[in-house]
Amino acid sequence: MKILGNNVQPEVAYIMAIVFGVLLLLLFTFYILSKKKPSTMMDELFLRTRSWFFIAIGIGILVIAPSIVGTVLVSYVSFIALREMFSISYFREADRTALAFAYLAIPIQYYFAYHGMHQPFLYFIPVVMFIGLPVLLVLSGKTKGIAVSMCLIPTILMLTIYMLSHIILLFSLEIPNFEIGASGLILFLILCTSFNDVFQFTWGKLLGKNKITPTVSPNKTWAGFIGGILTTGLLAYFIKFLTPLTGLQAILLGLTIGIAGFLGDLIISAIKRDLQIKDTGNLIPGHGGVMDRLDSMILTTPIFYYMLVFFIN
Amino acid sequence: MKNIFRKIFYGLLVRPFLKYIIGVQFKYESTFENLDQFIIVANHNSHFDAISILAALPANKLKNVRTIAAGDYFGTSPSSEGIMNLFFNAILINRKRKKTERSSIDILDEYLKNGESLILFPEGSRGKPGVLSEFKKGIAVLLKKNPNIPFVPIYLDGLGKVLPKDKFLLLPMNSIVNFGKAILPKQDKVESIVAEVKAAILELKDKNNKNKKYGYA
Numbered sequence: 001m002k003i004l005g006n007n008v009q010p011e012v013a014y015i016m017a018i019v020f021g022v023l024l025l026l027l028f029t030f031y032i033l034s035k036k037k038p039s040t041m042m043d044e045l046f047l048r049t050r051s052w053f054f055i056a057i058g059i060g061i062l063v064i065a066p067s068i069v070g071t072v073l074v075s076y077v078s079f080i081a082l083r084e085m086f087s088i089s090y091f092r093e094a095d096r097t098a099l100a101f102a103y104l105a106i107p108i109q110y111y112f113a114y115h116g117m118h119q120p121f122l123y124f125i126p127v128v129m130f131i132g133l134p135v136l137l138v139l140s141g142k143t144k145g146i147a148v149s150m151c152l153i154p155t156i157l158m159l160t161i162y163m164l165s166h167i168i169l170l171f172s173l174e175i176p177n178f179e180i181g182a183s184g185l186i187l188f189l190i191l192c193t194s195f196n197d198v199f200q201f202t203w204g205k206l207l208g209k210n211k212i213t214p215t216v217s218p219n220k221t222w223a224g225f226i227g228g229i230l231t232t233g234l235l236a237y238f239i240k241f242l243t244p245l246t247g248l249q250a251i252l253l254g255l256t257i258g259i260a261g262f263l264g265d266l267i268i269s270a271i272k273r274d275l276q277i278k279d280t281g282n283l284i285p286g287h288g289g290v291m292d293r294l295d296s297m298i299l300t301t302p303i304f305y306y307m308l309v310f311f312i313n
Numbered sequence: 314m315k316n317i318f319r320k321i322f323y324g325l326l327v328r329p330f331l332k333y334i335i336g337v338q339f340k341y342e343s344t345f346e347n348l349d350q351f352i353i354v355a356n357h358n359s360h361f362d363a364i365s366i367l368a369a370l371p372a373n374k375l376k377n378v379r380t381i382a383a384g385d386y387f388g389t390s391p392s393s394e395g396i397m398n399l400f401f402n403a404i405l406i407n408r409k410r411k412k413t414e415r416s417s418i419d420i421l422d423e424y425l426k427n428g429e430s431l432i433l434f435p436e437g438s439r440g441k442p443g444v445l446s447e448f449k450k451g452i453a454v455l456l457k458k459n460p461n462i463p464f465v466p467i468y469l470d471g472l473g474k475v476l477p478k479d480k481f482l483l484l485p486m487n488s489i490v491n492f493g494k495a496i497l498p499k500q501d502k503v504e505s506i507v508a509e510v511k512a513a514i515l516e517l518k519d520k521n522n523k524n525k526k527y528g529y530a
Binding site: 079080083084086087093096097099100103281282 | 474484488
């Protein structure tokens with residue numbers, strides 16, 4: 001099948017069509033409801049769905065357009081996430097040189113990812129940047145508060161760049177007898193991660209009683225967590241045709257993505273609670289910042305990648 | 314020619330760069346449509362402040378808006394004078410001029426009488442980020458001399474982190490240029506007008522920090 005001159009596997013096209021169809025339907029419903037009986041909740045739902053619609057366009061570009069376009073897109077998302085994390089954290093004026101170099105890590109890391117250069121991809125941020133950034137901080141000569149910056153900058157790089165860039169490695173992953181390729185894998189990952197968020201939220205609202213982490217994120221309940229990961233496992237089984245996996249492997253991956261997504265959400269929630277902020281930004285209407293949306297992707301992406309590689313070998 | 318250049322430079326280059334790379338958000342509480350002449354007053358933390366305000370203005374207003382710069386610093390050679398003129402439409406005022414020369418207030422007043430608009434930073438030099446230092450009286454004198462010209466308060470947040478004082482490295486950081494409503498001063502005493510202008514900027518600052526669900530005040 002050809003879409004805008006790009007070869008697209010029919011499975012990917014059907015899934016994207018369903019996603020857009022459902023989103024448009026929801027958008028239309030919320031629009032009518034908010035016009036009929038204006039309320040802040042309806043406006044919020046409409047805004048949220050509209051933002052999901054734009055996110056879906058981004059995902060569509062990622063799975064349909066040539067991989068170079070997807071790489072540029074994901075690296076820009078990484079850039080916004082990094083900028084957001086830098087903006088909400090306390091930094092000293094002496095940290096500015098190191099922060100500037102931290103931004104430079106984005107094109108380098110995504111270059112390695114795009115060309116499938118696994119070795120430098122793996123060591124660039126955890127080794128080169130992990131050594132280089134503290135050296136730059138030391139060279140500034142100001143030691144007051146330097147330990148916090150030394151820990152914070154590499155951690156933010158790992159969260160916003162390293163983890164997310166694994167998605168681009170999927171483009172150069174070669175799997176014998178598997179035609180759908182990276183677009184199917186990326187779609188599988190994003191669908192499982194996003195719907196896991198939705199499932200956990202819904203189960204929590206329906207049955208949630210006992211809180212898991214009352215001090216970090218009071219909305220998380222055991223019912224939401226368990227119901228969420230089980231439903232995600234089920235979803236993974238139904239969309240396993242996007243991957244080269246067997247049914248059991250797909251379910252295992254779905255369950256793991258469920259747990260990882262939950263943990264990623266918790267990590268960002270804990271950071272926000274420490275900084276006493278509600279959202280990491282306001283770039284996505286109805287959602288908050290980019291990091292508020294990416295929180296679960298941060299953990300699910302590398303875990304999905306390494307489990308997938310483990311299964312197909 | 315100069316105006317077309319500025320329109321293209323700010324509209325097609327600076328504005329997208331600020332928005333998509335640096336992370337500046339432009340917020341407007343009123344439009345400039347019915348406003349022919351105005352004095353923009355903003356808090357001052359960065360060399361980037363004036364550029365951001367110029368980039369935030371509607372393109373058709375750019376031609377009459379003038380910035381003010383220190384002539385003894387920027388006007389020392391014809392080339393730097395030319396750059397200040399071309400990019401910033403700047404009025405260069407020599408801070409080290411003789412007492413017998415015209416006062417800066419008189420110079421600026423003449424531009425206002427000619428129908429031009431100004432961008433002023435009443436704090437004078439750049440202060441600490443997030444802290445509003447004492448306002449100078451010049452703005453109030455100008456507003457008093459021109460009772461029909463409104464002032465437009467702007468609150469700038471985060472630009473002090475993008476480019477702090479005495480730094481050359483530009484760093485992307487989420488920041489805000491928040492335009493308030495145009496106000497005609499109600500008071501007629503210089504001190505009261507200064508207080509009015511400061512209150513307008515502080516109000517924008519409070520509103521901004523309240524709406525801001527993220528980051529620090």
